[in-house]
Ligand SMILES: Nc1ncnc2c1ncn2[C@@H]1O[C@H](COP(=O)(O)OP(=O)(O)OP(=O)(O)O)[C@@H](O)[C@H]1O
């Protein structure tokens with residue numbers, strides 16, 4: 001197992017190199033002039049343009065620019081944006097917001113999704129089961145942007161329960177965006193749990209558990225849920241990685257200064273270094289949590305061994 | 308079987324003590340597509356130390372009747388009627404909680420496929436030990452010690468080393484031993500073995516059957532052995548009940564029934580024995596299909612396939628095979644069969 005993890009961790013390096021190069025190339029290929037974009041409508045002197053172009057190697061070919069970027073990376077320098085602020089500082093400022101948002105979303109996804117799925121799976125075709133089926137269908141069929149506006153309108157403006165934008169209210173401000181961000185995965189977790197529980201309830205070993213004279217609660221918790229939750233837990237694990245990178249819409253709509261909104265703004269203003277840094281980080285999260293999931297799988301299911 | 312209930316000094320029940328009485332047991336499954344009549348009036352008794360084999364084609368209701376006795380059928384969809392008395396107490400009228408407490412120390416069951424019947428995510432020691440933790444309130448450590456003892460008792464080599472292994476790490480025969488260890492953990496009075504060896508190699512089958520017989524001799528438990536395998540019945544069972552379409556169609560001692568069947572269906576089974584061995588155990592004995600349990604033929608359920616049947620004018624009064632249901636009746640001393648013409652069949 002240890003060797004397997006080490007091998008997988010080593011594999012992350014070439015993947016990240018490849019990913020960052022691809023992103024770099026895409027940013028490089030973006031039409032338009034980032035320095036003009038920086039200046040906006042104000043006039044800008046040719047001398048300044050020249051200095052900036054020189055500083056950011058903008059006239060060099062792609063591979064030279066990328067090489068310069070890599071050299072910086074090795075010394076822990078992610079470069080600076082056109083205003084001279086280090087990208088690392090930008091990440092340090094925005095990442096905590098995204099992490100908090102992701103935590104809240106995962107919490108909703110795990111708690112609500114699991115409880116709904118377990119209850120639906122235990123009493124299939126019951127009232128709760130149908131409620132879960134209908135509500136999850138509705139949730140997944142509404143685009144997240146629409147869902148966000150509905151949530152803001154209903155819970156934020158009409159009912160006034162939760163703040164609809166910004167981080168001034170601390171954790172409280174993360175409730176609505178967390179719920180919106182989690183919605184799709186939440187519905188999926190509920191469905192996955194329901195199917196898995198219903199399937200496991202019919203398993204031969206559950207019949208054995210009953211033949212052993214175990215109390216019903218133990219038959220369900222120890223012999224049904226434990227097995228049913230393996231695919232669910234691993235899905236949630238992998239979803240942490242996706243949510244950390246998938247918060248662009250949510251952060252923008254709810255005006256949360258996280259890495260998602262930052263990358264969105266940076267693409268518009270053609271801040272290449274910021275985009276490359278943040279997107280590479282997102283790719284890293286994604287790969288890392290997939291590794292966590294694979295390890296988790298082996299921990300939860302003794303039939304799976306990697307050595 | 309009306310012997311008084313007696314117990315020897317060692318606490319081992321004396322042979323012949325009635326343990327289980329199944330009385331006119333019916334099980335049906337109510338489905339949207341109709342009612343499946345899986346068990347239709349099964350009655351038998353089991354005494355301590357006795358081995359009763361239940362024989363019959365696939366779908367004849369062997370497993371369902373056993374699971375009704377265990378109390379592990381979901382109701383609904385199953386509807387159970389009749390009486391199931393364990394040591395004189397009716398299991399069907401007692402509370403679910405009382406019934407649960409009988410599973411394990413009172414009646415225990417092992418299943419055909421040990422791999423799917425054991426939980427893949429717990430070690431075998433944990434699963435065996437669970438019996439002591441739940442029913443006896445044992446500590447984890449104590450339960451594990453007991454599990455090793457039991458694994459030794461069912462002759463699993465290197466039990467102490469293997470107690471933390473998982474089911475998938477064992478061979479088929481060893482897994483079935485784990486199931487047996489779990490089932491006998493609390494010294495049950497009755498063990499129901501539902502095709503315990505069908506999934507195993509022939510040599511391993513014999514070892515597992517020997518183990519079951521030895522355990523029965525040690526503990527005096529009653530054994531209900533559900534099987535397709537006539538050879539196994541012949542070797543280990545005292546009595547045999549033959550099931551067809553959810554009914555017992557013939558019952559008697561193994562010697563009697565195997566020497567001279569009283570029901571045409573049993574007769575057909577016996578005659579198919581060489582064929583059975585060639586095909587590896589599954590019975591395909593008699594022409595025609597087993598009946599659809601949602602629409603069992605009237606009269607004698609076996610009549611569409613029976614070579615002895617008498618229909619219309621050929622039948623004796625009240626013994627028309629397609630309209631008159633043959634009751635299970637005494638046809639010779641110690642012999643019961645559900646056929647209008649058993650006396651003739653016996654003569655064949
Ligand atoms: N939960 C259920 N719902 C509906 N029908 C069922 C259910 N369980 C069993 N049956 C039906 O009851 C009938 C008897 O099944 P049972 O398992 O007792 O047969 P069996 O004699 O054990 O056969 P086999 O030798 O194949 O194990 C079958 O036709 C089966 O389809």
Ligand code: SF4
Pocket residue numbers: 570571572607608609610611613614615616617628633645646647648649
């Ligand atoms: S009652 Fe008739 S049909 Fe049924 S087994 Fe006997 S002879 Fe055959």
Ligand SMILES: [Mg+2]
Pocket residue numbers: 369370371501
């Ligand atoms: Mg069966």
